[in-house]
Amino acid sequence: MGKFYTIDDVSEILSVTRQTVSKYIKEEKMNAVKLGKSYRIYEPDFVEFINDHSICAEDVVEYKAVDYNGFGFLNDIRNGTSAKNYKLKPFEINHEESFNTFFWGDNLHILKQLMPKIRGKVDLIYIDPPFGTGQIFSDLDNNEAYDDTLVNSEFLSFLRDRLYLLKECLSKEGSIYLHIDKKIGHYVKVVMDEVFGYKNFINDITRIKCNPKNFSRKAYGNFSDMILFYAKNRDKQIWNDIKEPLSEDDIDRLFKKKHKKYGPYTTHPIHAPGETDDGDTGKEWKGMKPPKGRHWRYSRKELTRLDDAGLIEWSTTGNPRKIVFAKDHDGKKVQDVWEFKDKGKSYVDYPTQKNQDLLERIILNSSQKDSLVLDCFAGSGSTLIAANKHKRKWIGMDNSEYSLKTVRNIFHDQGIKSNYVKLVESE
Ligand SMILES: C[S@@+](CC[C@H](N)C(=O)[O-])C[C@H]1O[C@@H](n2cnc3c(N)ncnc32)[C@H](O)[C@@H]1O
Structure with missing residues (x-):
């Protein structure tokens, strides 16, 4: 079965106690073969353990007072x-x-x-x-x-x-x-x-x-x-x-819908607070005006471009929302x-x-x-x-x-x- 290590070897290599190594074995984190009273940890198993577990040496705990004055x-x-x-x-x-x-x-x-x-x-x-x-x-x-x-x-x-x-x-x-x-x-x-x-x-x-x-x-x-x-x-x-890339959990939480081609996505409103009296973003688009007290978030030309590109999702009641894909997210703070x-x-x-x-x-x-x-x-x-x-x-x-x-x-x-x-x- 090739090269192997004892519990003592592993304890020394990883700078942890024998008890800790025994615990890894007991918890089946480290594969070991029992021979009588001792254990053998074969090299491939040890390498697998190392790759899966980043190890810290246990601290030498010796607290001396710092001369704080x-x-x-x-x-x-x-x-x-x-x-x-x-x-x-x-x-x-x-x-x-x-x-x-x-x-x-x-x-x-x-x-x-x-x-x-x-x-x-x-x-x-x-x-x-x-x-x-x-x-x-x-x-x-x-x-x-x-x-x-x-x-x-x-x-x-x-x-x-x-x-x-x-x-x-x-x-x-x-x-x-x-x-x-x-x-x-x-x-x-x-x-x-x-x-x-x-x-x-x-x-x-x-x-x-x-x-x-x-x-x-x-x-x-x-x-x-x-x-x-x-x-x-x-x-x-x-x-x-x-930025930090979104984790899988973040994506599951924030982008609950699934697009056939582009993967997870969510939708955002296409209007924002504040009325525009005579600007483009206050005018009618596709037969509707922005809700009261709000204006279109984009120019009407841009809204049409987004819609033509399939980036507006229309609800069954005719409410348009912009599609936002997880793949385009620029990461989190x-x-x-x-x-x-x-x-x-x-x-x-x-x-x-x-x-x-x-x-x-x-x-x-x-x-x-x-x-x-x-x-x-x-x-x-x-x-x-x-x-x-x-x-x-x-x-x-x-x-x-x-x-x-x-x-x-x-x-x-x-x-x-x-x-x-x-x-x-x-x-
Ligand atoms: C914690 S290690 C640095 C490890 C490093 N960050 C790395 O990723 O490899 C601290 C280093 O400081 C060096 N060191 C300690 N006193 C020093 C001094 N007076 N002048 C230059 N280097 C010193 C040590 O030789 C040692 O390599």
């Missing part, structure tokens, strides 16, 4: 002090453009070095920094990708320093999305308010990151994290108002709860790699073609890949060698041209 900030970037001097050293050049570059090193010093070039030029920043969890993130073979060992006020200080620099990079129409978990996220919100201004806060987006959890802890399953969205100048930010689940650890290139569709939504909504997009905690380069796909210019940074390796591999495989620059100490 002004967060005990360690340093203040605005004083501009830095013990060492740095410079940027290109080590692989693949194009002549000034952007589309991956910088390897501590983003604080890279941002300072780049500032003269990018101040006020960045239209969109997405960052997904470490979450102050105190953990080390490794791949399945235990190779360390990055550590997240700065916690509490130290973590908030670290972030705050970078946020002040990021604010300087933003263009007048720029905006920033910061991805964070819900243990530290509310403190981060206060720091963001300080740096960007409370008035520039736009949304706290709840992101559903995985399937509902079924742990035994006395708590509600936490299957979401948060994305804090701020503008440099609220209401001036680039906003493309992208995006709300502040987003479902973009991440893939399990065994199916990504980098631990904590974010969902590509999530990044595409942000890029499509909050930047334009040729906008400069920046991610200074780039990890696998997911933001840069999405930006590149939609013809934005981009700058990525990360201080992990594992990240550099991952980004280079993915960019190479996908034919994405990047220059690579290293932060070095200058003598």
